[in-house]
Amino acid sequence: xxxxxxxxxxxxxxxxxxxxxxxxxxxxxxxxxxxxxxxxxxxxxxxxxxxxxxxxxxxxxxxxxxxxxxxxxxxxxxxxxxxxxxxxxxxxxxxxxxxxxxxxxxxxxxxxxxxxxxxxxxxxxxxxxxxxxxxxxxxxxxxxxxxxxxxxxxxxxxxxxxxxxxxxxxxxxxxxxxxxxxxxxxxxxxxxxxxxxxxxxxxxxxxxxxxxxxxxxxxxxxxxxxxxxxxxxxxxxxxxxxxxxxxxxxxxxxxxxxxxxxxx
Numbered sequence: 387x388x389x390x391x392x393x394x395x396x397x398x399x400x401x402x403x404x405x406x407x408x409x410x411x412x413x414x415x416x417x418x419x420x421x422x423x424x425x426x427x428x429x430x431x432x433x434x435x436x437x438x439x440x441x442x443x444x445x446x447x448x449x450x451x452x453x454x455x456x457x458x459x460x461x462x463x464x465x466x467x468x469x470x471x472x473x474x475x476x477x478x479x480x481x482x483x484x485x486x487x488x489x490x491x492x493x494x495x496x497x498x499x500x501x502x503x504x505x506x507x508x509x510x511x512x513x514x515x516x517x518x519x520x521x522x523x524x525x526x527x528x529x530x531x532x533x534x535x536x537x538x539x540x541x542x543x544x545x546x547x548x549x550x551x552x553x554x555x556x557x558x559x560x561x562x563x564x565x566x567x568x569x570x571x572x573x574x575x576x577x578x579x580x581x582x583x584x585x586x587x588x589x590x591x592x593x594x595x596x597x598x599x600x601x602x603x604x605x606x607x608x609x610x611x612x613x614x615x616x617x618x619x620x621x622x623x624x625x626x627x628x629x630x631x632x633x634x635x636x637x638x639x640x641x642x643x644x645x646x647x648x649x650x
Contacts, residue, residue: 387463388470393435393495401425402498402529403434403468404507406546409453410462412566413504413537413544418466420532421502431469433496437476444476450590451550453565455572472496485510485519493527502532556595556648568602568644569594573624575639583637585624596620598649603631605641618643 401421407414418432425432438456442448454462463471474480488510492498501520509515520531537544544564552561553569562568571594573585587593601618603626604611617630626637 387460387468389460390470390472392474393472393492395495396433396497399428399430399497399499400433401428401430401500401502402492402496403432403502404509405434405436405504406440407434407436407459407463408440408546409549409565410459410466411453411544411546411549411564413534415466415566416537417502417504417534418463418468420534421500422467424500424502424532425469428499430499432467434463434468434471435492435496436471436473438473439476441476441481444478445481451554451592452588452590453546453549453553453569453592455588455591458570458572482511485515489515489519489523489527493529498527498529500532501529502534504534505536550592553592553594556597556599558594558599558645559647562646568646570642570644571618571624572640572642575637575641581629582619582625582627585626585641587624593624594620594645595648600646600649602644602646603637603641604644605638607638616643617649618645 401424403417403421405414405417410418421432424430440448440450440452443450460471503517503520505517507517517531517533524531549561549564552558552564558569571587571591573587575583576586577584597620599618599620601616602613603616604613606612614632614635616626619625619627631637
């Protein structure tokens, strides 16, 4: 999978997906699956256009609370088979770009023949561009819009916002259900006490609610992947008690911890 910073000029047509795709949850996965089906029919590469930062971080000063680190996001997208991702920079200057100017630039450079979006996708200054605007410009730019309607799980809409709220509340099982996989934190050890290992998470990732969580740890030791069950403690820090590791296992500096459910 190719990774572009910004929007490159490509030589041929593309199947374009638009959105932040934070968490790459089950609704995102459905959009990707639909785009990949179209790719096989037309033999055209699939490109995701996204941002490194959520617009609300810039526009409203909200906490990032990302569901995946950039490395995780790229790894998941690569496994799902997309050909390229364009990561654009959303800042104060970019926020002033009109919807018309943004769409013209995207179509000129990425040459989409199909565009896949979620039902609530917006773009351009003050979010003035939407699915209706994309549809209205189909003939002008020669693409076809495919809209993923809102997915529900029971009475819950599936969205990154809903998943964030579950994680902040410590409701990991519900978050995992909407993610379609276990929520995973890449952690880096910053201190080793007598009885515990203390970690930090990537700066912009979400911090689950205070509590103890049943979890699995994954890391590499002598180039071999190791997995074990443990308990992740979240208070004002993130730590794992050594007694909660099997056979007094020694952890390396970097690990990945997948949360299963909250214990208390």
